[in-house]
Amino acid sequence: MAHPKIELAQKVQSSLKDASIKLTGYKKRTFMAQATLDYFGGSPRKAETYMGCSKDSSKRA
Known part of the structure; x- marks a missing residue:
């Protein structure tokens, strides 16, 4: 099942990373x-790609 590609404004991506x-x-x-729940449909892999964090960090909280 294909998931829709996430399109976040550059400013939002920058704020999340910062x-x-x-x-x-x-x-x-x-x-x-x-942020993973709000912007990435709960997918730690997507959050890792956009925010530069590890999947384990977003799963642990």
């Missing part, structure tokens, strides 16, 4: 998990 770099610990994992 936040994931600046946050640490449980705050970072919580943010990444919520």
Whole structure:
């Protein structure tokens, strides 16, 4: 089953990456998990591609 390609504005992508770099610990994992649900349909692999975080981080929160 094919999933629709995610199109995020460059500004949104930049903000997500910036936040994931600046946050640490449980705050970072919580943010990444919520962003994964909100923007990437709950797919850690997609979040990893767009935010540059590891799949395990977004799954752990």
